[in-house]
Amino acid sequence: xxxxxxxxxxxxxxxxxxxxxxxxxxxxxxxxxxxxxxxxxxxxxxxxxxxxxxxxxxxxxxxxxxxxxxxxxxxxxxxxxxxxxxxxxxxxxxxxxxxxxxxxxxxxxxxxxxxxxxxxxxxxxxxxxxxxxxxxxxxxxxxxxxxxxxxxxxxxxxxxxxxxxxxxxxxxxxxxxxxxxxxxxxxxxxxxxxxxxxxxxxxxxxxxxxxxxxxxxxxxxxxxxxxxxxxxxxxxxxxxxxxx
Amino acid sequence: xxxxxxxxxxxxxxxxxxxxxxxxxxxxxxxxxxxxxxxxxxxxxxxxxxxxxxxxxxxxxxxxxxxxxxxxxxxxxxxxxxxxxxxxxxxxxxxxxxxxxxxxxxxxxxxxxxxxxxxxxxxxxxxxxxxxxxxxxxxxxxxxxxxxxxxxxxxxxxxxxxxxxxxxxxxxxxxxxxxxxxxxxxxxxxxxxxxxxxxx
Numbered sequence: 001x002x003x004x005x006x007x008x009x010x011x012x013x014x015x016x017x018x019x020x021x022x023x024x025x026x027x028x029x030x031x032x033x034x035x036x037x038x039x040x041x042x043x044x045x046x047x048x049x050x051x052x053x054x055x056x057x058x059x060x061x062x063x064x065x066x067x068x069x070x071x072x073x074x075x076x077x078x079x080x081x082x083x084x085x086x087x088x089x090x091x092x093x094x095x096x097x098x099x100x101x102x103x104x105x106x107x108x109x110x111x112x113x114x115x116x117x118x119x120x121x122x123x124x125x126x127x128x129x130x131x132x133x134x135x136x137x138x139x140x141x142x143x144x145x146x147x148x149x150x151x152x153x154x155x156x157x158x159x160x161x162x163x164x165x166x167x168x169x170x171x172x173x174x175x176x177x178x179x180x181x182x183x184x185x186x187x188x189x190x191x192x193x194x195x196x197x198x199x200x201x202x203x204x205x206x207x208x209x210x211x212x213x214x215x216x217x218x219x220x221x222x223x224x225x226x227x228x229x230x231x232x233x234x235x236x237x238x239x240x241x242x243x244x
Numbered sequence: 245x246x247x248x249x250x251x252x253x254x255x256x257x258x259x260x261x262x263x264x265x266x267x268x269x270x271x272x273x274x275x276x277x278x279x280x281x282x283x284x285x286x287x288x289x290x291x292x293x294x295x296x297x298x299x300x301x302x303x304x305x306x307x308x309x310x311x312x313x314x315x316x317x318x319x320x321x322x323x324x325x326x327x328x329x330x331x332x333x334x335x336x337x338x339x340x341x342x343x344x345x346x347x348x349x350x351x352x353x354x355x356x357x358x359x360x361x362x363x364x365x366x367x368x369x370x371x372x373x374x375x376x377x378x379x380x381x382x383x384x385x386x387x388x389x390x391x392x393x394x395x396x397x398x399x400x401x402x403x404x405x406x407x408x409x410x411x412x413x414x415x416x417x418x419x420x421x422x423x424x425x426x427x428x429x430x431x432x433x434x435x436x437x438x439x440x441x442x443x444x
Contacts, residue, residue: 053390134264142257175390219255223263230271235279242284 055178057185064189067165069197073125073232074161078194079201080132080225081154083218086209094154095198101158102165103187109166110174110183118167119240125164126232128157133225136218165190299347299427341435346443348377350425357417358438360410366436369405373431375424376400381408383416407436415441 048059068074081098085091109116131153134140140147169186208217255263281292285301292298346356360366360383381397396408410416416438422428 133267137260137263138254139260139264141254142260219259219263223267224270226264227267227270227274230268231274231279234271234275235283238275238280238284238286242286 053175053177055181057181060182060185061189061192064186064191065193065196066189067168067186068190068193073122073129073164074194075197075201076129076225076228076232077125077132077157077161078197079205080129080136080222082198082201082205083132083136083222091198091202094151095194097151097155098158098161099191099194101155102162102190105159105162106165106169106187106190107183109163110169111180113170114163114166115170116163116167117240118164118171119236119243121160121163121167123233123236123240124160125157126229126234126236128160129229129232130226131157131229133222133227133229136222136225300349339436340438342433342440344432344434344440346420346430346432348372348420348422348428348430350422350427353378353419353421355417355419355444356432357415357441357444358434359441360414360416360436360438362411362413363409364437365407365409366416366434366438367407368432368434369403370418370430370432371403372420372428374402374426374428375422376402377428377430378421378423379404380419381417382419383410383412384414385412386414388414415444417441 078098081094082091085094108114135147135150135153138147169183174182208214208221211217276289277291277295278297280286280288281295282297282300285298287293287298344356346354348354358366378400379398380395382393382395384393394411397404397406408416418432420428420430
């Protein structure tokens, strides 16, 4: 190992590089294996939600956590946000901004019964992924000479992510009885799921950052992030025009 | 404070444009050939069908009447033809008949529903080609937000016939669950007063 004094980062020599690649690949396989959904709620959850009344903190906590861990549009945005955040306090700041954003609209959206179109909201969430990939590539700086305030962008897109969570929950007509408790449990669950996702993402990023070819990996990854975001937008808009 | 990507070596505008273009091309190709055919049966290039993906979204296709007769011959209980079942009382609107093919992918469940007014009647017969399917013939009241639904029949079978009268305005129909790993096809014949909603 040698230390690059300018960047205070260490590069892996060949021996460790293979382990790093294996670890990242393994984590990615785990993430993919968790089977993302963009709109669906599986049969068991549907059956539970349709049949239940009253307060069920445990189940909603779990459903919230699983929702975040299998919501690949949310996860992709998180990857983009965290990609170039090196300091713990920056990670904390941006995650808090995202959390405040999505919690506000999750609670407001469900309690005020906002009838937002799920396809359109999810298309905007897809757009947030495209934005982040582009921003990570320095696109705004290059193209427009200035970069939009990332903190504000994360907060505002967070609001849309929250509406996306809300529409998902609303689709199953939660009973009025116990709604607030169940909703808060769901929100806490989402945050727990986010915490778990954060840990995995940061672990993977920190391994990638040690690779000597990280610059190139960064360009490739953020290009793919933009592409994934575009696919999300295309999919959601098609759904909107066909089914809304 | 912003953690700027410029902390790293900034990439030139040429690389940026190339990256954006590659991203767009990959997205467009994947959407047109894989995602839209599989999810929505939207296949502008026709390649989705060639790859066999459109079957995943082909929830509803019209099947000629003799196809139903063919499947009837291989079923064990002799199904009754629709004309043997007494006509429902024709209240206001005309009676509709539909012959529908619904695909239930292996290991999953789907819903197929009809919009019906209160006291509208539907006569039905369905048959599946493979293993018995668990099903729930049920109705959800229009405008309901409590998640309430009424199950008229819950069972597991390869073929069922009968009729029901909708107890309330709303969406009525089947939830079929395929517990095998082979795709199952349900051929459903319905007659009565309804509007097809389709797959939900």
